Amino acid sequence: AQSVTQPDIHITVSEGASLELRCNYSYGATPYLFWYVQSPGQGLQLLLKYFSGDTLVQGIKGFEAEFKRSQSSFNLRKPSVHWSDAAEYFCAVGGRSGNTPLVFGKGTRLSVIA
């Protein structure tokens, strides 16, 4: 069965500190991987995606993620967090057909303190 695990429900970091959000997936074939961010009451914004090629993917807002096939992981990183990064972050996995929906992790809530 397809699944995504985000082991950290809530993370608090200081502004300017580095960030890593963990994501592990289970998928029967080579997946497409995504990270989305959601502010309270808002929709989803795509941060970055991995389809193939370079396993280190650059996204918007200074985020990057690294696909590690051997660990079935796709962790999200940012070298220096800004207060505006406080939000809910979702990792998702999908098949390689446009007719397959995404499976989401439970999300990690990021709080940023001064």
Next chain:
Amino acid sequence: GAVVSQHPSRVICKSGTSVKIECRSLDFQATTMFWYRQFPKQSLMLMATSNEGSKATYEQGVEKDKFLINHASLTLSTLTVTSAHPEDSSFYICSAPGAGNDNEQFFGPGTRLTVL
């Protein structure tokens, strides 16, 4: 880029009434759209797959007679919550895959449904 809209963005209704939510792909065609539900502080859960010109496919545990889905055109899917009850209060989000081969889903902004 591909844009998906939803209408309304927020709706409050009385228990027992029906509510229709529209999901539109504004600048591309979508033969398939997906409907998700998100309860407060929880993740998105797939409810159903909407297929243009055919019946929707519902996930296990989702009542198809309660959540009616119609995908009448290549740019519009509608979700009707029939005889809504307070437990149906949730954030409903639709998505549609883009035209590329990478299964990037484009999400609507969501509809907040509150049933009193």
